[in-house]
Amino acid sequence: MEIFEVTILLLDATFRVATPLVLAALAGMFSERAGVVDIGLEGKMLGAAFAAAAVATTTGSAWLGLMAGIAASLALSSLHAYACVTHNGNQVVSGMAINIVVAGLTPTLGFAWFKLGGRTPALNGDERFSSITLPFADAIGNIPVIGYIYAELISGHNIIVYMAAAAVPIVAYVLFRTRFGLRVRAVGENPHAVDTAGISVEILRYKALAVTGFLCGIAGTYLSTAHGAGFIRDMTAGKGYLALAASYSENGSQSQLCWPVCSLPLPTRYRRDFRVLNYLSSV
Amino acid sequence: MTTNAPALELRRVNKWFGAVHANRDISLSVGRGTIHGIIGENGAGKSTLMSIVYGFYEADEGEIYVNGALCDIDNPQASIEAGIGMVHQHFMLVDTFTVLENIILGVEGGNRLAGGIEKARIELERLEREYTLEVDVDALVGDLPVGLRQRVEILKALYRGAEILILDEPTGVLTPQEADHLFRILNTLREQGKTVILITHKLREIMAITDHVSVMRRGEMVAHVATKDTDREKLAELMVGRSVLLRVEKEKATPGADLMTIEGLNYIDEDGVARLKNIGLTLRAGEILGIAGVSGNGQSELLEVLGGIISPTSGSIRYKGEELVKNPKFNARDLRKIGLGHVPEDRHKAGLVLSFSANENTALGYHDLPMFNKGATLDRTKMVSACETYIEKFDVRPPDATLKASGFSGGNQQKLVLAREMEQDPDVLLVGQPTRGVDIGAIEFIHKQLIHMRDQGKAILVVSVEIDEVMSLADRIAVMFDGAIVGELDASEATEQRLGLMMAGISDQELHVSDPEGEAVS
Numbered sequence: 001m002e003i004f005e006v007t008i009l010l011l012d013a014t015f016r017v018a019t020p021l022v023l024a025a026l027a028g029m030f031s032e033r034a035g036v037v038d039i040g041l042e043g044k045m046l047g048a049a050f051a052a053a054a055v056a057t058t059t060g061s062a063w064l065g066l067m068a069g070i071a072a073s074l075a076l077s078s079l080h081a082y083a084c085v086t087h088n089g090n091q092v093v094s095g096m097a098i099n100i101v102v103a104g105l106t107p108t109l110g111f112a113w114f115k116l117g118g119r120t121p122a123l124n125g126d127e128r129f130s131s132i133t134l135p136f137a138d139a140i141g142n143i144p145v146i147g148y149i150y151a152e153l154i155s156g157h158n159i160i161v162y163m164a165a166a167a168v169p170i171v172a173y174v175l176f177r178t179r180f181g182l183r184v185r186a187v188g189e190n191p192h193a194v195d196t197a198g199i200s201v202e203i204l205r206y207k208a209l210a211v212t213g214f215l216c217g218i219a220g221t222y223l224s225t226a227h228g229a230g231f232i233r234d235m236t237a238g239k240g241y242l243a244l245a246a247s248y249s250e251n252g253s254q255s256q257l258c259w260p261v262c263s264l265p266l267p268t269r270y271r272r273d274f275r276v277l278n279y280l281s282s283v
Numbered sequence: 284m285t286t287n288a289p290a291l292e293l294r295r296v297n298k299w300f301g302a303v304h305a306n307r308d309i310s311l312s313v314g315r316g317t318i319h320g321i322i323g324e325n326g327a328g329k330s331t332l333m334s335i336v337y338g339f340y341e342a343d344e345g346e347i348y349v350n351g352a353l354c355d356i357d358n359p360q361a362s363i364e365a366g367i368g369m370v371h372q373h374f375m376l377v378d379t380f381t382v383l384e385n386i387i388l389g390v391e392g393g394n395r396l397a398g399g400i401e402k403a404r405i406e407l408e409r410l411e412r413e414y415t416l417e418v419d420v421d422a423l424v425g426d427l428p429v430g431l432r433q434r435v436e437i438l439k440a441l442y443r444g445a446e447i448l449i450l451d452e453p454t455g456v457l458t459p460q461e462a463d464h465l466f467r468i469l470n471t472l473r474e475q476g477k478t479v480i481l482i483t484h485k486l487r488e489i490m491a492i493t494d495h496v497s498v499m500r501r502g503e504m505v506a507h508v509a510t511k512d513t514d515r516e517k518l519a520e521l522m523v524g525r526s527v528l529l530r531v532e533k534e535k536a537t538p539g540a541d542l543m544t545i546e547g548l549n550y551i552d553e554d555g556v557a558r559l560k561n562i563g564l565t566l567r568a569g570e571i572l573g574i575a576g577v578s579g580n581g582q583s584e585l586l587e588v589l590g591g592i593i594s595p596t597s598g599s600i601r602y603k604g605e606e607l608v609k610n611p612k613f614n615a616r617d618l619r620k621i622g623l624g625h626v627p628e629d630r631h632k633a634g635l636v637l638s639f640s641a642n643e644n645t646a647l648g649y650h651d652l653p654m655f656n657k658g659a660t661l662d663r664t665k666m667v668s669a670c671e672t673y674i675e676k677f678d679v680r681p682p683d684a685t686l687k688a689s690g691f692s693g694g695n696q697q698k699l700v701l702a703r704e705m706e707q708d709p710d711v712l713l714v715g716q717p718t719r720g721v722d723i724g725a726i727e728f729i730h731k732q733l734i735h736m737r738d739q740g741k742a743i744l745v746v747s748v749e750i751d752e753v754m755s756l757a758d759r760i761a762v763m764f765d766g767a768i769v770g771e772l773d774a775s776e777a778t779e780q781r782l783g784l785m786m787a788g789i790s791d792q793e794l795h796v797s798d799p800e801g802e803a804v805s
Contacts, residue, residue, distance in 0.1 A: 179391040179399075182380075186388050189377040196337075196375040197389030197439075198360035 004145075012153050016227060019164040020045065020219040021243050026171045027215035028247030033175065034208035035188035040080050040095035041216055042240025043102035048073040048220025050106040053120040053231035054113065056127045056224075065127070065225050066160075070217030076102065077213025078206075085205045099240075107233040120224070120231040129158040129226035160222040167215065184208050219243075288351025290315040290447050290478040291336070291367075296345030298331055305331045307502045309345070313447070313495075318469060318479040320489040320510070323499030324522055324722035329482045330372075332499070333449050337369045338362040349447070363389075368440025372452040374432050378425035383407070385424055386439045403442070410441050414471050429577075430461035437468065448472065449480045454488060458577050459750060459783035466492045484522075484723070486515040487751070498522055523724050531730045534738070536758040539568035542711050542742040543589075548598030550584055558584040559595065560767040566711055566742040571733065573757025573774070574746040577786050581766035582746045583628055586715045589744070590625035591618040592633075602711070619648055624704035628715030628746065630693075634700040637689040641679075642670035644688050645703045673702035678728065694725030701729060711742045718752060730756055750782055764788040 024041050031038035051072035056065030076098050083089040107118030114120055134155035141151035175181035183204055187194045191201045223239075224231045291313040298306040306328045313319045323329045335342045338359045347354050349365045356362045362369075376385050383400060386407065392399035404420060411417055416434050424432060433453060440448055450469075454462040469479050469492060481493060489496050490510065498506040498521040506521050543566040550559035559581050566572055576582050587593045589600065591607075591614045600607040602623065607613050612621065619625070627633035635644050646655045646666045655666050670684035677698040679691070688696060697718070704712060717733065718726040733756060737743055747753050753760055754777055761771040762785035769785045 177396055179394050179396060182384060182388060182391060182396060186377045186380065189379055190375065192371075192373075193375040193377050193385070193388065195339075196359055196369065196371065198358070198363045199389050200358075 008149060008153050012156075015153070015157060015161055015165075019161045020222050020227070020239055021246065022164045023167060023215050023219035023222070024240055024243030025246040026167055027212040027219065028244050029171070030175075030184065030208050030215070031212040032247050033188045034184045034205050035191060036081075036084055036205055036209060037091040038080065038095055038209070038212060039092055039241070039244060040076065040098035041212075041244050042236050042238065043095070043099035044073040044076045044213060044216035045220035045223065045240050046099075046106055046234070046236045047076050047102045048217040049224035049235055050102075050110065050120070050220075050231045052221035053123065053224035054110070056123055057114075057121045057230070060125075060127055062123075062127055062129050062225050066129075066218070066221045069221030069225075070214055073217030073220060074210060074213035077209045077216070081206050081209040085202055085209070103234060106231070110231060110233070118233045123225060123229045127225070128229055129160055129222075131156045131158050132162075158222075158226045160218060160226045163218060164222075180207070216240075288348070289313055290350060291480070292348040292351075293332075293336070294346045294348070296332070296335060296342045296347070298328075298335060298340060298343050305502050306335070306342070309499075309504050311497055311504060311507075313478060313480060315350075315478050316473060316476045317494040318473055318481060318492055320493035320496040321480060321482045321499060322484060322486070322489050322496060322518060322522060324484060324724070327499040327522070328502040329499050330451060331502075333369065333451060333480070333482055336362065337367060337449065363443050363445075366444060366446040367449065368443060368445025368447070369449040370433065370436040370440060370451065370453060372455060374429075374436055376424045376432060376435060379423065381421050381423055382418055382427075382435050382438075383420045385435060386420075386442050390443060406442065407438060410438060413475065414441065414468060416441075416468060429456045430458075430464070433457070433465065434468070445477070447478045447480065449482070451482045452484070453481070454483070454485065456578065456748075458786045459779050460787060462488070485751075486518050489518065490515060500524055519723060523722075531727075531734060531755045533734045536570045536737065538570040538758070539740060541565050542568050542603060544599075544601045545589070546599045546601075548585075548588065548600065549596045550588055550593065551596045552584075558766050559588065560765070562598070562768055564744075564761060564768070564771075566744055568710075568742050569737055569740045570758045571737050571743045571745055571756055573753035573760045574744065574763055575750055575753040575760055575782055575786060576748070576763035578748045580763045580786075582748075582763055583715070584766075585763070586625070586628060586713055586744075586746055589713050590623070590627070591615040616648070619707070619709070622708075622710040624707060624709030624712040626700050626704050626712070626714040626717065628719075630696055630700050635688045635696060638687060640685050640687055641674070641691070641699055642666040642684040644699055645670045645673055645684075648703070649707055669706075673699070673706055676706075677702045677732070692722075693720040694722050697721050697729065698725065701732065705732065705736060709741070711744070712736060713744045713746075715746045716749075717745060717747065717756075718749070719747075726752075750779060750786075754779070754782070762786055 024045055027044075028038055028041050048069035052065035052069030055068035056062050059065075080094050080098060083094040084091045110116070110118045110120055132155075134150070137151045137155035140147040175185065183194060183199060187201055187204050187208075194204065195201050220236070223235055228235065289312045291311070293309055293311040296306055296309040297304070309332055321329050321332070331340065334340045336347060336356065338356045338361050341357050347356055349367070354361070354365045356365060377388070380388070383403060387399055387403045392402060407420055416438055418427070418431050418434050418438065424435060427435070437448070453465060457465065469481070472479055481488065483489060493510045496508055496510050496513065496518065497504055498508075498518060500522060545562055545564045548559055548562040549557065551557050562585060564572065574582055574585065584593070588595050594613065595608060598608065602621070607618070612618065615625070631637060636647065639647070642663075643666065646661075646669070649655065650661065654669060656662055657665070667684045671682075673679070674682045674684060679695045679698045679702070688699065691699065701717070714733065717729050721729065733743060733745070745753065745756055754774065757774050759771060760774055760777050760782065762769045762782060764786060765788060769788060769790045772781070
């Protein structure tokens with residue numbers, strides 16, 4: 001029975017840790033599919049994390065924080081688009097510049113505004129996205145296996161975890177079943193084909209990067225206002241790069257995308273979750 | 284819109300790129316339901332002009348009329364709306380998409396794809412029947428041969444309701460049979476009242492299919508004539524501005540000793556695909572061996588193996604009796620030293636460093652020879668003076684040894700590469716696509732140089748996708764298909780029909796076995 005419980009705990013934690021990676025990887029995939037390399041995922045997430053925490057602590061609303069996070073990430077995304085799409089700049093340089101600027105700017109602004117050594121004040125209550133208990137979780141929680149899985153694994157996450165779960169099929173639908181998706185996939189493969197079809201490559205890439213910014217904004221907000229309770233400098237800790245790697249390893253179909261995204265959190269998981277580590281070493 | 288107005292009319296169109304006057308006062312009138320050829324050398328401004336019509340560039344001056352109505356075409360969308368469709372030289376298709384997805388791209392008919400795709404499928408079936416353009420709409424474009432991809436491009440234009448179809452160098456990648464099929468399609472289009480504009484530098488095509496022809500030279504329209512009132516020689520003269528020899532004049536070859544013998548050569552690439560299959564060839568002194576074939580059938584790999592750039596998986600290459608495979612000398616640098624010159628197929632990727640000056644480029648590969656060095660360092664003066672000699676001998680323009688390679692036109696770049704390899708006096712010269720993207724005047728010169736080298740008793744291997752070039756230049760012709768030599772024949776026995784069938788993978792023997800009546804030829 002212990003193996004079962006540990007597995008559930010492991011999966012439960014995987015959901016939580018995977019959320020920002022899934023969102024950021026989907027974000028990275030949009031820009032990658034549109035033919036723009038975005039190594040600025042890290043910076044966008046970090047910027048969003050800071051903006052979300054700062055606004056949440058000031059206004060007392062996690063939802064306003066989410067808006068601010070998305071807005072910050074969209075702004076950085078537009079900057080990337082302006083440099084790379086409008087002015088044909090080097091995509092790696094622009095992305096790296098965003099990462100560096102944000103890494104420096106967030107603790108500086110944090111220090112100037114909150115005087116806490118670059119952090120934002122700890123968030124509590126409505127300033128954070130708290131766990132949601134799904135209906136009947138308490139009622140059926142005692143049923144062995146199924147009830148336990150429902151109560152422990154499916155229920156009890158915050159809203160953004162469920163958003164990330166919903167984002168996967170939504171993104172797959174948009175990318176493979178809609179006009180916008182078709183055009184995004186085409187512009188990444190052969191921009192000339194899109195151009196000759198009478199579609200503006202520039203506007204299309206701006207749109208794709210806006211989606212990237214939107215998803216990254218949610219991912220960053222999750223880090224500071226849902227998973228954590230406030231902004232800490234460099235709190236993305238390379239998650240943007242992990243997500244970038246995941247978004248690159250897909251090539252072709254939807255199903256192939258799932259594997260890297262799902263498997264990525266595992267190593268992070270083992271490293272972080274001491275309970276699992278202890279269990280594994282005791283076997 | 285008046286009924287007897289020309290389908291497309293250009294009035295005094297001008298276009299500058301910086302100081303370059305790419306199109307000068309171009310006026311053109313294309314009648315509805317005709318096939319109109321536009322011919323000119325590379326760099327004459329044909330593609331620029333058509334890019335203006337298709338809305339890629341905006342004309343600096345001038346007006347475009349479609350069916351008698353003035354059109355303001357400043358982007359491809361406007362051009363599509365005016366009923367103009369274009370089939371580009373390099374296909375504008377997404378390889379990972381199906382034919383259907385490629386065709387509906389840009390005209391999906393709604394936010395969701397599902398409805399639009401079904402409507403498109405029905406419409407395409409109708410178009411395919413009407414114009415004999417059969418193609419499997421669910422196939423991935425990347426899996427289709429080039430001839431079919433071109434049909435997809437044509438379908439794409441027709442699906443968008445094009446009344447005027449512009450084809451930019453459509454036959455460059457086709458076998459003669461595929462080209463004939465294309466011409467039949469174009470004829471059907473004409474019968475259905477569509478207008479076709481054919482841009483090409485191949486005189487044969489102009490004579491075969493067009494009703495009218497306009498000739499461009501150096502950014503200007505120099506003549507408009509009815510095709511039946513002219514001939515190839517006259518058109519060539521109009522294109523170049525002087526009379527040119529279309530056929531290479533040469534004596535019969537007097538082959539000498541076998542200089543290079545290739546036996547059982549195989550090459551399997553990193554992906555495990557067999558690119559060369561059991562190749563056997565002999566290069567003889569004083570003879571030009573031509574390799575014909577549709578591009579992508581192993582010719583590039585053959586050249587790279589013989590040039591020492593990649594190692595064959597198995598087989599033997601004997602050069603003057605010495606085995607080269609598994610020999611420490613088997614690399615591009617040492618092969619040059621023992622007299623194996625190599626003019627690579629792609630002069631931009633492999634032949635030149637475009638950002639280097641002409642004199643640096645003409646020393647590359649031979650830069651450690653004393654003729655370019657002083658002690659341990661390169662001698663710039665020697666390099667420049669050597670390059671100046673080459674430039675004079677090969678009539679490279681502009682005659683500036685310090686100009687960057689990217690500053691020369693395609694033909695002159697090719698002359699620089701040829702000069703570099705020929706002036707080292709190799710015994711065997713491997714030449715890939717000697718005249719790709721080179722204008723007629725320079726083609727004549729390059730061919731003469733190659734013949735001259737042959738007459739000095741050198742062995743030359745010419746790989747070209749231009750069947751005319753192989754036929755006129757080579758003394759013996761080997762045809763490659765799918766990595767193997769389909770057959771080898773004497774140039775005097777070669778006809779376009781025969782080579783064309785071999786290029787499609789049908790060897791002479793098979794022809795006689797499976798087709799005793801010779802039906803495939805007719």
